[in-house]
Amino acid sequence: xxxxxxxxxxxxxxxxxxxxxxxxxxxxxxxxxxxxxxxxxxxxxxxxxxxxxxxxxxxxxxxxxxxxxxxxxxxxxxxxxxxxxxxxxxxxxxxxxxxxxxxxxxxxxxxxxxxxxxxxxxxxxxxxxxxxxxxxxxxxxxxxxxxxxxxxxxxxxxxxxxxxxxxxxxxxxxxxxxxxxxxxxxxxxxxxxxxxxxxxxxxxxxxxxxxxxxxxxxxxxxxxxxxxxxxxxxxxxxxxxxxxxxxxxxxxxxxxxxxxxxxxxxxxxxxxxxxxxxxxxxxxxxxxxxxxxxxxxxxxxxxxxxxxxxxxxxxxxxxxxxxxxxxxxxxxxxxxxxxxxxxxxxxxxxxxxxxxxxxxxxxxxxxxxxxxxxxxxxxxxxxxxxxxxxxxxxxxxxxxxxxxxxxxxxxxxxxxxxxxxxxxxxxxxxxxxxxxxxxxxxxxxxxxxxxxxxxxxxxxxxxxxxxxxxxxxxxxxxxxxxxxxxxxxxxxxxxxxxxxxxxxxxxxxxxxxxxxxxxxxxxxxxxxxxxxxxxxxxxxxxxxxxxxxxxxxxxxxxxxxxxxxxxxxxxxxxxxxxxxxxxxxxxxxxxxxxxxxxxxxxxxxxxxxxxxxxxxxxxxxxxxxxxxxxxxxxxxxxxxxxxxxxx
Amino acid sequence: xxxxxxxxxxxxxxxxxxxxxxxxxxxxxxxxxxxxxxxxxxxxxxxxxxxxxxxxxxxxxxxxxxxxxxxxxxxxxxxxxxxxxxxxxxxxxxxxxxxxxxxxxxxxxxxxxxxxxxxxxxxxxxxxxxxxxxxxxxxxxxxxxxxxxxxxxxxxxxxxxxxxxxxxxxxxxxxxxxxxxxxxxxxxxxxxxxxxxxxxxxxxxxxxxxxxxxxxxxxxxxxxxxxxxxxxxxxxxxxxxxxxxxxxxxxxxxxxxxxxxxxxxxxxxxxxxxxxxxxxxxxxxxxxxxxxxxxxxxxxxxxxxxxxxxxxxxxxxxxxx
Ligand code: SF4
Ligand code: SF4
Numbered sequence: 001x002x003x004x005x006x007x008x009x010x011x012x013x014x015x016x017x018x019x020x021x022x023x024x025x026x027x028x029x030x031x032x033x034x035x036x037x038x039x040x041x042x043x044x045x046x047x048x049x050x051x052x053x054x055x056x057x058x059x060x061x062x063x064x065x066x067x068x069x070x071x072x073x074x075x076x077x078x079x080x081x082x083x084x085x086x087x088x089x090x091x092x093x094x095x096x097x098x099x100x101x102x103x104x105x106x107x108x109x110x111x112x113x114x115x116x117x118x119x120x121x122x123x124x125x126x127x128x129x130x131x132x133x134x135x136x137x138x139x140x141x142x143x144x145x146x147x148x149x150x151x152x153x154x155x156x157x158x159x160x161x162x163x164x165x166x167x168x169x170x171x172x173x174x175x176x177x178x179x180x181x182x183x184x185x186x187x188x189x190x191x192x193x194x195x196x197x198x199x200x201x202x203x204x205x206x207x208x209x210x211x212x213x214x215x216x217x218x219x220x221x222x223x224x225x226x227x228x229x230x231x232x233x234x235x236x237x238x239x240x241x242x243x244x245x246x247x248x249x250x251x252x253x254x255x256x257x258x259x260x261x262x263x264x265x266x267x268x269x270x271x272x273x274x275x276x277x278x279x280x281x282x283x284x285x286x287x288x289x290x291x292x293x294x295x296x297x298x299x300x301x302x303x304x305x306x307x308x309x310x311x312x313x314x315x316x317x318x319x320x321x322x323x324x325x326x327x328x329x330x331x332x333x334x335x336x337x338x339x340x341x342x343x344x345x346x347x348x349x350x351x352x353x354x355x356x357x358x359x360x361x362x363x364x365x366x367x368x369x370x371x372x373x374x375x376x377x378x379x380x381x382x383x384x385x386x387x388x389x390x391x392x393x394x395x396x397x398x399x400x401x402x403x404x405x406x407x408x409x410x411x412x413x414x415x416x417x418x419x420x421x422x423x424x425x426x427x428x429x430x431x432x433x434x435x436x437x438x439x440x441x442x443x444x445x446x447x448x449x450x451x452x453x454x455x456x457x458x459x460x461x462x463x464x465x466x467x468x469x470x471x472x473x474x475x476x477x478x479x480x481x482x483x484x485x486x487x488x489x490x491x492x493x494x495x496x497x498x499x500x501x502x503x504x505x506x507x508x509x510x511x512x513x514x515x516x517x518x519x520x521x522x523x524x525x526x527x528x529x530x531x532x533x534x535x536x537x538x539x540x541x542x543x544x545x546x547x548x549x550x551x552x553x554x555x556x557x558x559x560x561x562x563x564x565x566x567x568x569x570x571x572x573x574x575x576x577x578x579x580x581x582x583x584x585x586x587x588x589x590x591x592x593x594x595x596x597x598x599x600x601x602x603x604x605x606x607x608x609x610x611x612x613x614x615x616x617x618x619x620x621x622x623x624x625x626x627x628x629x630x631x632x633x634x635x636x637x638x639x640x641x642x643x644x645x646x647x
Numbered sequence: 648x649x650x651x652x653x654x655x656x657x658x659x660x661x662x663x664x665x666x667x668x669x670x671x672x673x674x675x676x677x678x679x680x681x682x683x684x685x686x687x688x689x690x691x692x693x694x695x696x697x698x699x700x701x702x703x704x705x706x707x708x709x710x711x712x713x714x715x716x717x718x719x720x721x722x723x724x725x726x727x728x729x730x731x732x733x734x735x736x737x738x739x740x741x742x743x744x745x746x747x748x749x750x751x752x753x754x755x756x757x758x759x760x761x762x763x764x765x766x767x768x769x770x771x772x773x774x775x776x777x778x779x780x781x782x783x784x785x786x787x788x789x790x791x792x793x794x795x796x797x798x799x800x801x802x803x804x805x806x807x808x809x810x811x812x813x814x815x816x817x818x819x820x821x822x823x824x825x826x827x828x829x830x831x832x833x834x835x836x837x838x839x840x841x842x843x844x845x846x847x848x849x850x851x852x853x854x855x856x857x858x859x860x861x862x863x864x865x866x867x868x869x870x871x872x873x874x875x876x877x878x879x880x881x882x883x884x885x886x887x888x889x890x891x892x893x894x895x896x897x898x899x900x901x902x903x904x905x906x907x908x909x910x911x912x913x914x915x916x917x918x919x920x921x922x923x924x925x926x927x928x929x930x931x932x933x934x935x936x937x938x939x940x941x942x943x944x945x946x947x948x949x950x951x952x953x954x955x956x957x958x959x960x961x962x963x964x965x966x967x968x
Pocket of ligand 2 (some may be wrong): 824
């Protein structure tokens with residue numbers, strides 16, 4: 001450095017020089033005005049010296065003092081101090097506690113940036129969604145606040161422990177928000193939740209997102225291996241769970257994860273007491289109003305859901321408020337949902353569908369009824385007791401209530417609209433369900449974790465539509481069918497690959513470049529992996545999965561139809577066909593079945609059934625595996641990759 | 648000319664010149680005193696070796712409205728220093744033309760070679776020694792009991808005129824500030840400074856005992872000439888592209904480029920919260936241009952003096968009680 005100045009010299013003399021200079025000034029009394037020359041002289045070092053005077057005092061050259069001083073000043077200099085000027089005057093007085101430096105206030109941890117970096121929307125589409133009003137600045141807690149102010153006494157939640165008004169609900173959320181923030185959680189930090197549809201789930205959800213956090217859901221049936229994968233992949237900083245679930249020691253497993261995964265810092269269990277190393281959720285409820293410096297906004301990610309992983313490892317799907325809450329808000333008028341509705345979800349909140357319908361009711365200011373865990377009698381009884389008006393369920397929920405005679409035994413007359421989603425909807429089942437509730441409307445919804453509610457029947461559409469289709473695209477979305485061969489769009493009524501594009505469609509998988517590389521077309525269509533037909537009116541009917549396709553000697557077929565036939569065999573309970581490698585043909589079909597009884601079925605028996613049904617030979621299974629239990633996702637989809645692993 | 652030269656008359660002529668031009672206060676500082684107090688190389692003789700007199704003018708601050716505006720507006724419109732400079736510049740010409748003595752308008756610039764915040768000449772010291780301002784608790788900003796806060800400018804001349812004395816009293820701290828200090832340990836200027844760069848104490852006698860001013864903190868907020876090199880260095884140092892971009896384009900820095908590109912005005916003045924809350928600045932009778940314009944000066948001065956007497960009597964009463 002120039003003038004013989006070293007970093008050591010700057011370090012040694014810097015602060016002394018800084019203090020002796022006019023950077024720091026102290027005046028005692030009023031010596032200059034009083035012309036008290038002696039006092040002036042005595043106080044020179046305090047009132048501030050020139051570089052020459054400092055040099056003289058401390059034994060450096062004046063030029064060296066300048067260098068030392070300038071570098072020390074730079075060390076002290078905070079360039080954005082002058083932002084403070086924007087907070088002064090015009091009737092405002094400086095209040096330290098009301099000011100925070102925006103750079104510090106809006107800081108997001110490096111690890112938490114991962115999910116923000118996964119938000120990779122197509123810019124032209126984003127512009128369109130904003131212009132059309134599909135994407136606005138709305139948040140989950142924004143709706144809560146709005147209702148807590150405008151309709152504080154309206155019932156927000158009905159749960160087994162009682163009712164909660166919007167105001168009471170907001171108070172609980174505020175309290176937990178403070179506690180979670182006191183743990184040091186902040187914007188875009190991921191907090192996992194493994195809870196049933198209980199009040200703690202919902203309060204946690206709102207509290208996590210109130211300070212800008214992201215909720216990751218973990219399905220209740222998930223155990224060690226799945227949990228480890230999910231928490232490891234998301235790098236969640238905290239998890240909120242039950243102390244134990246049936247035989248599963250949830251808290252112990254989560255504490256084990258904390259040891260194992262460097263990213264998991266807090267295990268929070270519901271209730272007043274927690275085992276050693278965990279935190280009790282109730283202890284995090286702190287009276288007051290949270291002071292949120294970096295509040296969530298519409299473009300923020302707030303949910304991290306994982307695909308069920310039928311064909312591969314689960315994939316992380318980050319969703320923004322604009323995706324998810326926009327989708328719900330736009331659904332409100334389509335279902336004529338109003339503040340007087342009472343909505344119940346048979347689906348778990350750990351799934352998109354469960355949260356979706358909760359959001360729709362929230363946007364409308366309606367009441368959400370919590371069903372902690374589905375059982376046919378509990379659902380039927382709760383609908384009757386709470387006089388639910390809208391029900392979001394899956395065909396198996398309806399089937400089990402019908403089979404148990406619960407629909408006749410209970411009064412469902414309050415239900416004005418029921419929406420079905422989650423798995424194939426046999427028309428007969430829907431018809432029976434509808435005939436049990438005179439005057440009610442039904443609908444089907446098709447959505448994926450990646451798309452939110454992509455298409456659905458409206459509550460005022462033609463009566464036959466819901467029996468055969470999941471309706472037209474949701475507002476803000478488009479669906480199309482393309483050829484599996486060349487991606488060319490296909491005309492109405494033709495089966496092909498289903499693609500969806502729109503404001504509710506996710507921005508790409510979290511930290512998964514391989515999956516992202518093939519997820520979208522160049523112009524932003526998401527390749528759903530489903531096969532479907534769209535009729536002339538735009539109504540969508542699902543027909544199978546593209547990725548289930550088995551390619552025998554290059555001739556591809558979808559095994560869904562064959563599986564449907566095989567389960568008609570009197571000895572077979574469930575059936576699933578997967579491709580197995582073949583040196584000659586590339587792939588052949590292997591069929592996995594579970595049995596209804598003790599009696600075994602043979603491959604020949606199945607083939608002769610298919611022969612009877614005139615199924616071409618190339619679609620016949622060429623190997624049979626009888627298993628005790630079919631690997632299923634919590635939504636009862638077969639996890640075919642598990643079957644492939646068994647080959 | 649020498650026989651006709653009457654220093655008192657000439658001094659009056661200079662005063663009436665500057666007041667006609669809009670100055671509120673005028674005084675002369677003793678050159679010898681300045682030489683004793685200013686650091687080596689910073690006295691008048693270092694600039695104009697045959698200086699015999701230092702003439703100081705004080706010009707009123709912004710309008711009353713500017714004190715009510717927000718700080719970023721005040722930072723642009725609140726200062727009238729260029730007016731003070733214009734008057735002093737004119738005065739130098741006036742003296743040379745009318746009386747034939749060499750004179751200079753004292754440049755109000757910094758002398759970075761001398762050190763941090765070291766001016767070429769301390770206009771503040773000139774004005775204080777000339778008796779048109781006294782150091783305040785607010786980082787030694789000069790205050791005047793009649794005009795409040797002023798901007799100052801000086802002229803050095805080789806013409807010898809009789810100097811004035813520093814003010815007999817310091818108006819700071821205002822009695823209400825003493826009361827607040829006694830209650831809270833802080834004066835208004837200390838309390839509302841946004842960077843907390845002021846601290847100090849008031850003695851039993853109601854006078855400033857100690858005043859500490861973190862001039863670096865005050866300047867780093869409001870004087871952006873210091874920020875420019877920092878902004879550039881931060882830009883070079885930033886690893887993150889967003890940080891790098893914001894170092895240059897952030898709203899707080901864009902004002903720098905704006906000011907540089909229009910090439911006018913200052914970068915920013917001080918925030919002056921200390922003066923916004925200072926009772927002297929806000930209530931000094933002649934700090935109000937309307938009062939000045941209406942020729943109410945004498946009346947207001949008298950009223951103020953009466954109020955002071957009354958206040959002091961009250962204070963004494965309280966203390967006595
Ligand atoms: S000008 Fe502003 S920063 Fe400087 S001392 Fe006054 S109040 Fe503090
Ligand atoms: S507010 Fe004004 S009068 Fe009061 S102590 Fe501060 S500078 Fe002095």
